[in-house]
Amino acid sequence: MEGELKPMNAEQLRECGHRMVDFIADYYKDIENFPVLSQVQPGYLRQLLPGSAPVHPDTLEDVLDDMQRKILPGVTHWQSPNFFAYYPSNSSVAGFLGEMLSAGINMVGFSWITSPAATELEMIVLDWLAKALNLPDDFLSTGRGGGVIQGTASEAVLVVLLAARDKVLRKIGKDAIGKLVVYSSDQTHSALQKACQIAGIHPDNCRVLKTDSSTDYALSPESLSEAITHDLAIGLVPFFLCATVGSTSSTAVDPLLALGKITKDRSALIQSLSTNPEFLKNNASEKNVVVDYKDWQIPLGRRFRSLKLWMVLRLYGLENLQAYIRNHIKLARDFEKLVAQDSRFEIVAPRKFSLVCFRLLSPQSDEDCANKLNRDLLDAANSTGKIYISHTVLSNKYTLRFAVGAPLTEERHVVDAWKVLQVEASNLLRTL
Template sequence: MGSVAPEALLPLDPETFAAESREVVDFLDGYYRNVERYPVRSDVEPGRLRALLPKAAPKNGEPMDAILEDVQRHIVPGLTHWQSPNFFAYYPGNASTAGFAGEMLSAGLNVVPFTWAASPAATELEGIVVDWMAKLVGLPERFLFSGGGGGVLHGSTCEAVVCTLAAARDRALSRLDGHEGILRLVVYASDQSHSTFQKGARIVGIPPSNFRVIPTSVASGYGLTGDGVRDAVEADIASGLVPLYLCATVGTTGLGAVDSVRDLGEVARCYRMWLHVDAAYGGSALICPEFKDCFDGIEFADSVSMNPHKWFLTNMDCCCLWVASPAALTSALSSNPEYLNNVTEKSATEVVDYKDWQMALSRPFRAMKLWVVLRRYGAVGMRAYIRRHVDMARWFEQQLEGDERFEVVVPRRFSLVTFRLRPRHKGDDAAEALSRKVLMAINSSGRAFMTHFIVDNKFVIRMAVGGAMTEMRHVRDAWELVQEKTREVGIPLGVTKKHAL
C-alpha cells in the first residue's frame, strides 16, 4: 500500500473528495447490511485497541482503502452497535439516510455559524427548524421567535441544562444583594431526574448542599408531583434559602416516567422559580396527538429541551432548546469581543447571534441535518415511525403480562418497557439475583443488548424500543431470547395467557 507524498497533498481536491467519499459510503453500506451479524455489545478486553495500533501517528499519509481496512479489522469489533436492530439499551441513538445526508452536507459545507454574519443562511435556517419543531411537539406561541421566545440547537441536554441554569441564576441574583447570594440558591429535581441536573448545578456554582432530590413513588408512576416540591421549598424558605430552578421530566431515564408539568408549573410560578421541562426522550413522541397530554401545563415553563438524536432520526448530535425569554439566556451567556463586532452593520435587534445562546463560541451547522430529516420524512412519516415503535413495545409488554414469571414494574411509557422476574414472596432476594443473571445472559449472547435500573431497591430490566432498523421480528426475537435465558437460569416456562399484536 502506497503512502501519500507530502508534495501531492491536496486535502480538498474535488476529485479526491468524490472518490474517497464513495469509498466511505460503500464501507457504511456494507456495515449496515451486515450489522445484525455482529454481537450487539462488544466483549473486547480493555486496552485491546492500544495494543493493536502504532504508538505514534504515521510519518507519511496513507490511502483511504488502508484506513478503512483497519476500521473494519480493529475498530468495528470494539464497537457497541447502536444502530443494530437488536439494540434495546439506554435510549435509542437514531440515525437515518436523511440524517446522514444532512450530516454530510453540514460537514461538507463546514461553516461555523456563531454569529449571523458568520453564515446568515445557517443562522436563519436554525431559527426556522426550531420553530418547526416547536409547532410539531405542541409548544405555545411564546416559545416561537414570532411569539417573543426562540430556540437553539445544542449538542446535548447537558449543555441546555447548564445554559438555562446560568440564566436562572443570573435572573435570581439580580433580585438579591450581591453575587454572594448564590450560596442561598436551591435547585429541585426528582429522584428520577437525569444526573446532568446535579452536574449542571455544580458547574454554575450552586453548592451541592443546595440541590434537592425529591422522592417519587409508585403511586404517581414515579413522576414528580407538586406536593413533594412544595414541602421542600417551604422548608428552604424557612431556612433563609431562595428557590431557583425546578426540573420537570417527560420520559425519565430509568423508567420513562412523566412528571406532572402543570402541578410543577404552578409551584414554580408561586415561588418565582425557573421551570425547565426535560423532554429529551419523550419529546419525540409528542408530535403524535395521543401523547399531547404529557405537555399539559407547558405554558408555565421557562425552557424546554428535547433530543432529535434520540428518537427523531437525526444523527448525533442534536438537542433542541426553547426559551420563553431569549434575553434571560443571552444576558447570562453573551460576550462581545471586538473581533466579532466588525463584520456586519446589522443591528443586534435584527439578527440572532447563536454564540450568545450557548457555552462555546464555535458550533456546527446542526440545522442542516434536522432540516433534511424534516423535509425528507415529513410529520406524517415521523408520526408513523414513532407509533411503530410504540406498538412493538406494547406487544412486548403484553407478552410479559401474559407470563406469570415476569412483572412489569411500571406501565409502559412511550416505547420503554421495564420488567423483572416476579418474586415468589415479599423480600425474595433470589428473584433479584436471577433478574441480574437473565440480563447478563441476554447481553452476553450478543443477540440483543438491554440495560438495567434500580428503583425502590428493585433490579429492573429496561427494554427500550426505538432503533431505526428495528422491526417487529427483532422484538419477537428479543422476547424469545428473554424466555430462553430465563429457562437457562432455572425458571421453567410459566405462561398463563398469550397476546397477539
C-alpha cells in the same frame, strides 16, 4: 487514486467520498451480523495499533481495512435493530445526508455574519418543530421565544439553569449564590446534578424529592410545595425546578401544569451567556438586528446544525415521522404483552411510550436474590451478542429496561429478543 491525498481537492473528495459511502452502506447491510454489545476486553485496541502516528501516509484502503478488522469489533452497534438499551440514538438516511452536508460546508456559525443561512435556517426549522409539536406561539422566534439546537441535552439543562441562576442573582446580588436551591425528583436525569456542580450550586442545596409507584414515579406537587416552604423559612432562595416528561428510568411524566408556570423568554439566556470581544464585533451584531447563537450556548463555535433537522423534516414529512414514532410505541406494546403472558416475569412500571420496565420474579422472596437474578439475566442476555438491554433501579428493585426505537427494528426483532430473554431466564432459574 492518482498521487498523494491533498489537503482538499474536489475530485479526490469525490472519489474517496464514494468509497466511504459504500463502506457505510455495507456496514448497514451487515449490521445484524455483529454482536450488538461489543464483546472485547478493556485495552484490546492498544495491542492492535502502532504506538505513534505514521510519518508517511497510509492509503484509504489500509484505514478501511483496519476499521473493519480492528475497530468494528470494539463498536457497540447503536443502530442495530437489536439495540434496546438506554434510549435510542436514531440514525436515518436523511440525518446521515444532513451530517455529510454540514461536514462538507464546514463553516462555524457563532455569529450571524459568519454564515447567515446557518442561523436563519436554525430559527426557521425550530419554529417548524415547535409547530409540529403543537407548542404555544410563545415558543416561536417571532415572539420572545425561539429555538436553538444545543450540542446535547446536558447542555440544554445547563444553560437554562445558568439563565435562571443569573436572573435571580441580578436581583439579590452575586454573593448570594450559596443560598440558591434547586428542586428535582429522584427520577431526574443526572444531567441536572452535573449542571448544578458546574454552575456552583451548593451541593447541600440540591433537593432530590422522593417518588414511588403511587404516582408512577412522577414528582408530587405537594412534596415540592413542602420543600419550598421549608427552604424559604430557613432563609434560602428557591429558584429552579427541573420537571421531566419521560424520565430515563421509566418514562415517568411529572405533572407540568400542577408544578408551576414556565417563563418563555430568551433574554434571560442571552444575558447569562453573552460575551462581546472586539475580534467578533461586526455591523450586523452591533445594529442588534440579528441573532448570534454564540450567546445561546456554552461553546463559541457551532456547526451548521440545522441542515440535519431540515433534511429529516423535508425528506420524511411530518406524517411519516408521526407514523415512525407510533410504530415504535406499538412494538413496545407488543413486547409488554409478551412479558405479561409469562407468569415468571412482572411489569415494574406502567408503559407510557416505547420503554418497558420489567423483571424476572425470584422463586425466593429475598429481595437481594431477586436483584441478583435480574442482574445475572441482564449479563447473560447481553453476553449472547444477540440483543443489548440496560437496567435501572425502581423502589430498590433492580429492573430491566427494554427501549424500542432503532430505525431498523421490526416486529420480528422484538419477538426474537423476547425469546432470548426467556431462554436465558430458563437457564438461570434451572441453576437456582
